[in-house]
Amino acid sequence: MARELTVRIAGEAGQGIQSAGEALCRAVRHAGLHLFAHKDYMSRIRGGDNYFQVRIAEQPVQCPREQCDIIIALNPNSASAHAASVGEDGMLIADASEGSIEAGGTRLVDFPLRKTAESVTGSTRAANSIAAGVICRVSGVPEGSLEHGLRAVFAGRNEELVDKNLRAARTAYKMASSCPSPGISLEKSDAGSRLLIDGNQALALGAIRAGCTFYSAYPMTPSTSIMNTMAHFAQRYGLVVEQAEDEIAAINMVLGAWFAGARAMTASSGAGIALMSEGISLAGMTETPVVVVDAQRPAPATGFPTRTEQADLNMAIHSGHGEFVRAVYAPGCIEQAFALAVKAFNMADKYQMPAIILTDQFLADSIRDTAVPDVDAVQVERHVIDKEPSGDIKDYKRYTITESGISPRAVPSWIHDAIYADSDEHTEEGHITEDAAVRTQMVGKRLTTKLIGLSGEIEEPEAYNLDGADLVLVGFGSTRGVMREACDRVLDASVGSVHLSQVWPFPSTALYEMLEHAPKIMTVENNATGQLEDLITWKTRLYVAGAIRKFDGRPFTVDELMRRIREKV
Amino acid sequence: MARELTVRIAGEAGQGIQSAGEALCRAVRHAGLHLFAHKDYMSRIRGGDNYFQVRIAEQPVQCPREQCDIIIALNPNSASAHAASVGEDGMLIADASEGSIEAGGTRLVDFPLRKTAESVTGSTRAANSIAAGVICRVSGVPEGSLEHGLRAVFAGRNEELVDKNLRAARTAYKMASSCPSPGISLEKSDAGSRLLIDGNQALALGAIRAGCTFYSAYPMTPSTSIMNTMAHFAQRYGLVVEQAEDEIAAINMVLGAWFAGARAMTASSGAGIALMSEGISLAGMTETPVVVVDAQRPAPATGFPTRTEQADLNMAIHSGHGEFVRAVYAPGCIEQAFALAVKAFNMADKYQMPAIILTDQFLADSIRDTAVPDVDAVQVERHVIDKEPSGDIKDYKRYTITESGISPRAVPSWIHDAIYADSDEHTEEGHITEDAAVRTQMVGKRLTTKLIGLSGEIEEPEAYNLDGADLVLVGFGSTRGVMREACDRVLDASVGSVHLSQVWPFPSTALYEMLEHAPKIMTVENNATGQLEDLITWKTRLYVAGAIRKFDGRPFTVDELMRRIREKV
Amino acid sequence: MEPVEFKGSDPIAWCPGCGNFGILNAVKRALAHLGREPRDYLLVSGIGQAAKLPHYVKCNCFNGLHGRALPVAQGAKLANRDLTVLVTTGDGDCYGEGGNHFIHAVRRNVDITVIVHDNQIYGLTKGQASPTTDSGFETKVQTAGVTLEPLNPVLLAVALGCGFVARSFSKDIEGLSELIVEGVRHPGFSLIDVLQPCVSFNRKNTYEWYGERVYRVDEDSEYDPYERTAALSAAGQWGDRIPTGIIYRNDSKPYEQQTGLSHREPLIERSIRNIDMEPAFTELS
C-alpha cells in the first residue's frame, strides 16, 4: 500500500472551507502528490457543519477514507462534531480558546486560528487560509506549494484580498511547526502536471469537446456546476448557455437546438429529470438526439439536496411514456466522465435518441488529479448529413425506413426540402398518420431495429482482479474507485470487481460471461432497493448472493466497504 | 358457444356515430341482450373515418370480434374502407347512390340513408339515427327497444330534435324489412336490468363511492371522460371538480386536498402522467396518499391520441426519482375498474403512498352491460385519525416511527398540534434534517417496512382454466376478457389464462405458484417490448416461452388472439 | 414567391368552416411575401388543432408536445439564427399548459413570431374551457359555467413588455398576413393573438360575434403603439369592442443582439470535429 494521509477542513457554511480545500488540493498537486478530495455540505448558505476532505498519497487514489489523520476545525462545534472521525494516531486541530470542545479520546492540538487571522489580516475571515497553512505544514507540503494553491484559488480577486490570505497562510505555516507530526512524510510523485478537476467539470469539458454549443438548464444541486463550467467557457468556445425558466423548457430548448443542427445538452438532478420525462419521450418519438445529465442526489422529492445517492437508475431507464431506445451511461471516475460525455453525444446523434449520463453528487463534487485526457482516444463522430452533400438531396423524408432503423438526419435549410418532425405517430414524411401498418413499421424501425445497432456499441463492463476471485463486487457509476481499492485491500479473501459504466442497453451478454463462473456475486450500490441487482437478475438471471447498500446520503469509504464485505464473507 | 351478432356503424367524425352507437347499445340492452361495444376514432373532430362496433350476444361477452355480421356505413368512403371487415355471410349496408363503393366480394345492401333522413327530417344530419334503425331491424332488436335507446341518448335535448331522430329511426326500421337477414335471431336474455357504462365511468363511480370529493385534471384523451363523469355528478355528490392549468398543477392540487383531509384523484394519459412524475415522488416522500389514473394510449410523445396500448407499465412502476412504495392496479374489466378504484383509495390512504390505476383507451371507451356493483363487496376504509379522537392527541409527530412503518395521519385543524409535512428528508416531527442515521431510519420506515404490509394486500392474479392447460396465457389490464374467451374457444389445445389486476408490488409468489408447473407460458400484451414478460422474468425467474404482442394502436380481437396462439403452438 | 408554393401535401384534418383555414392562408401569404425559400422557415407547434398547421405548409416543421412549442422554437432559433422561426399554437397550448414558457419567452425576447389561434376553447380535446374562455361559458367539465377570469393575452404581453403585440381575426386574411409579415420583421419576440372561430365547440364566440366587435386600432390615426399607457388601455379592452392590429410595440433589443449572437456565425455552422481543448485544460491544470 502506498503511504498516504487524509486531512479534513471542517466548519460552517460561509467560513470559506471550499476555497481553503481547493487551495489545499492545488498545493498538494503542486507538491507532486496525488489526491482525492470530496465535499460534504449542507443545504444552507451560512452556518451548519460542512467539510472538505483530501486524501493525499504517493500513488493515485480514487476514493475517500473513513478516518482522518488530521482534522482542522474552524469552530468549536465543528471540532466536537468531527472528533470521532480522527483516526487512531491522528489529531484534531482547533481553536480551544473559542469555546469548549468535546474531543473525547482524540488528540486535540490547540491552534489560535481566528486570532491569528485577526492579528495578521485584521479580520477573522481568513481563518480558512490559516487552516490551509496549518494543514500544509503538518502534512509536509512545501510552503511554495501552499502559495501556489492559494494564488490559484484567489486568481482574479483583488490584490489586497490575495495578499491578506497569503500572509495569513504563511504565518500559519510558520506557527504550525510547533504542531506534532502525523508520523508520515510523503514522497513527491508525478502528479504535478495533471489536471485538477471534479466530475462535473469533466462532463462539461467532454461536452465541449464533443461539439456541444448549446446548453440550457435550470439550477439544481448537484448539477449546477456543470452549467457554471459551461458558462465559464462560453465566451472562449462560443457556446450559448441559457438558464431556462424550468426543466421542461430546458429539455425542449435543447431538442430545438438539436433539430436545427447543433449539439446540445441539459442537466439537472432527479426532480428536474422527472420533469423532463415527457421531453425524453418526445426525443424518442421525433428521433431527435439529446444528451441529459442526471446528477443524482438522495430522493424522493427534495430529499437531501447536497448529498449523494444512486437511486435514479430505474427512472433513467424507464422514464417517459411509451417505448423507445435510449442509452444510459454511468461514469465511474473523472476520466470516464469526460470520455462518456463524448460517447453520449456520438450515440445520441447516431441513434437519434436520448443519451442519459447518470452521475451523483459524490462524483460531481469529487476532485482528483487526473491525466490530461487523450482527446483522440475518444473520437467525435458527427451523424447528420454534412452541409456539402446536403445540397444534392432530393425528396427527403425525415423518417425513411432503412435497414439500420436510422433515417439520415438532415439539417433544416441545408437541404432544399422541408423537414417535418412529428410527435404523433407519423409517416416516413413526418406527417401525422392513424394507420396501423405504418405504426407497426415505425415502432419496428424506432425500437427494434435501432436496438440491434445500439446493442453492438455497449461500453463493456470493466473487470478488475477477477481471476480466481472468491467474491466479485458489481457496481455502476461512482462506486468504481472504492470497489477497486477494496479489491486491493481485502486480504483475507480474493475479491474482484466488475464496474458498469453503461447500464442501458444492459451489457447482459458481456456481464453474464464475466460472472458466469464467479463463486459469489455481491452488488455494491448507493441505494436502498438494489436497483442494479434487479437489473442483473432480470437481464442475466445470475444469482446475486449478497448486496451492500448504502442510502444515508454519504458515499462509501473504502474502510466501510471493506468492513461490510468482511461481515458478509 | 352462445349465438351472437357483431354490428358496426362507420362514418366520419361529426356524423353522429357515437350517439347512434350509444342508442344501439341501449336498445340492445333493453331488448334483454348482452353486448360489448368499443370505439375506434381518429384524433380529429370532423371527417376521417371512425366506427362504433357492438357485439350482441345471448350470453355476456367481454371482448370484440374481428369480423362483423353487419356494417352500416354513413358514406361511400367509409363503406369502401370497411368492406373487408364484413364476415363471410355478413353484409355491408350503405348508400350506393351517394358515390361509388368498392365492396370487393362483400355483399352490399343499398339503403338510402341520407335521402331518407332528408325526406323525413328535412336534413341529412339524422342519417345516424337511420343507421341505428336499420341495424336494429336487421339484428332483430324490437322497435320499442330502438325508441328507448334513442330517447335515452337524446335525453335533455330539445323535443324537436328528439322527435326528428325518432321519426327517422322508425322510418328506417320499417324500410329495413326489405334488407336481408343475417340468418341469426337472438333469444332475449337477462341483460335488461344491468348497468351500461364504460371503463372510465366505472372508475369515476368507484372513486365517488370511495369518498373522492376532489378531482383535478387537465384534459387528455382517453382520460377526459373520467373528468366529464365526475363533473356530471359533481352537484349530486357535492364534489369539487377543477380543471387544472396543467398536469403538474393537477397532481399537486390533489396532494394538497389529501393533506388537508379529503380524498382526491387525478387522471391523464401517458404524457400527463410523465409530467406528474415529480409529484408522485413528492407523494412518496411526504407520505401523502394520492390516486392517479393513467389511461394509456400509444406513445411515445403524442403518439396515437385516440387509440390503445399498454406501454406505460414500466413508467407506472418506476416514474419519479428516488425510491418509495406505490401500488399499481390494472383493471381487466368494468367491474374491476369500479372495485379497484375503491381499493386504490383504501391502499393509498392506508399506506400513505401513490396508487396508480393503469387503464387504456380500449377499456376506457368500451361499454358493456354490467351487473350493478355490489357496493358492500368493496369496503371503503378510512385511514386518517377520525375527528372525534383527534381532540385528544398530544405531541403529534407526522412521521412517527412505528412497527408497521405507517405513521398515523392526522387532519390539520382536527388536532390541536401543528402538522409538518416535508419533501426534504425529515425528522419524525417533519422538519428538515441532514442526519445520516435519521435518513436510514426514514428510508427503512417509508420503504422497507411499509412494503411488508403492502405485500400482504396484493390483488391475487386470477386463474382461468388452468387445470391441465397445455398453454397458459398471462396478461394484465384490459386483455382479461379477450384472454378468457380465447381459452374457451381454442379447441385444438387446452389453454388457460392468468390475469394480473395488480402489477406492483408484483404478485411474485402467487404467480410463481400458479405457473410453476405450467408446461408453457405465453404473455399477451398490447405493447412492443413485452413489459409484463420482463417483470415475470425479473420477479419469478419463470421461463416465458412465447409472447404475443400488439402495438398498432388497436385492441386484440378474440379472433386475432386465437390465430396468433395457433401460430405459436 | 407565391403563396401556392408554400402549399403542403398533407390532407387537412380541420372541420369545414373552421377559422384555422383563414390563418393557414394568411401564413402562406406572409411567407410568400417575406420572400424566403421554404427551407429557410421553421414552423414550430405544440399539440391541438392549431398545432397541426405546420403540416399543411411546405416549410420545415417541428410538431412537438402540448404546451412546449416556445422552448423548441427558441432553441432552434438560437442554434441557427438564419432560420425564420414561427410558432403556431393554440390558446390552451400557449397560455394553458405552456403559460410559463410564454411569460419567460417574452422576457427572453428571442426573435421568433408566435401566432396563437385563439378560439377560446380546447378544440382537439372536444370543448373544455381554455384560459381565454369567457366567464360563464358552459362545457362538459365546466358544467356550471366557467368561473375563472379569462386571461387577456394581449394585456398580459403588454404588461410583460413584449416588443410586438398584435391581435387579429382569422377572417381578415389580408390583415393577418400583414401582421405576420410585420411580426417576422420585428427583431425580437412577436405575439399575434388571432381570434379564431371554432365552429364545432365554441357556439358563443362565432364569426358573427367577433365580426360585430373587432375594430382596428389604427382606425384612430392618433393611436401610437409605442405609447405604453395608451397600449395598456387598448389592450385591456374586451367585450363590446375588441381592438385588433398592432396594439403595442417597443424597440427592446432582442436576445441575439444583447448576447452578441447576431454577430457570430450560427452555432450550426461551427465545425466540431476537432475542438481544441488545450486552453481549457491549461486553465484547469
Place this chain on the structure above:
Amino acid sequence: MEPVEFKGSDPIAWCPGCGNFGILNAVKRALAHLGREPRDYLLVSGIGQAAKLPHYVKCNCFNGLHGRALPVAQGAKLANRDLTVLVTTGDGDCYGEGGNHFIHAVRRNVDITVIVHDNQIYGLTKGQASPTTDSGFETKVQTAGVTLEPLNPVLLAVALGCGFVARSFSKDIEGLSELIVEGVRHPGFSLIDVLQPCVSFNRKNTYEWYGERVYRVDEDSEYDPYERTAALSAAGQWGDRIPTGIIYRNDSKPYEQQTGLSHREPLIERSIRNIDMEPAFTELS
C-alpha cells in the same frame, strides 16, 4: 394570541442578517393579530430559502416541491375552506418554476394569501438570476450579465386582475404584518411581493438600495387602489422609486363564492363511509 405563541421549534438555517427574518417576524405577528389558533393556519411552501419559513412557525405546514406551492395550497383550501391558507415562496419558486401556477391561481381566485420573498436571486442554489433579477446583474451563470427583462410581478398581477396586490419591504415588519392581515382578510387570492435583501448573493439590491427607493403609495392620500388605471401606472414603477403598500384591489368574487363552496360544509367534513350510489347507478342503467 401573541406572536411568540407562533414560534416554531426548528432551528433557523438562514444566513445572519437575511431579510427573511423580518418576514418571519411579520408572519408571526400577523397570525397572532388575526387571532386564530395555530391549528387553523396552513403555511404551504415550495423549495428555496423562503420556502423554509413554515418550519419556523408553529402552525400546519406543507413544504412541497420547488415551484409547486400554489397548487398544493389551492387543493388544501378547497378541501377545507375553514383553514386559513398562506403560501411563503421565493421569486424563483413562484415566478420561475411556478410561473404557470401563478398566473392561473390569480385567475382562479381561491382565497389564499401568497407572500413572495423577492430577493431578486436564487438564494438556496447560490446566486443565479431569478425572474426578477435586474438586467445587467452578473452571476456565475449570467457571466455577461442578465439580458432578460426583469419580471414585474406586481404589474403582472394587476394586469391579470388579481383582487389584492401589494408590495412590501422585509425591513418594515409592521407594515408587512399589516399587509398580511389585510391579505388574509381579503376574500380571494392575495399577492404580497416582499423586497427581501439576500446578504449572501445579492450585493446590488441591499437594505440600503431598497431603503432609498421604497415609498408607500398611500402617502398620497388620493391614491385609490380600486382605480385600475392608476394602479397599472403605479405597478409599472421600478427603479428610483418603488411603490409599496396595497397597489391594487378589486372585489371580484372568490372561487369559493362563485362555485357555492362557501355555503357548503368543507369537503373534509363529509362522511364517506357509506356513499349512496343508487342515484348514479339508476341514471346510468
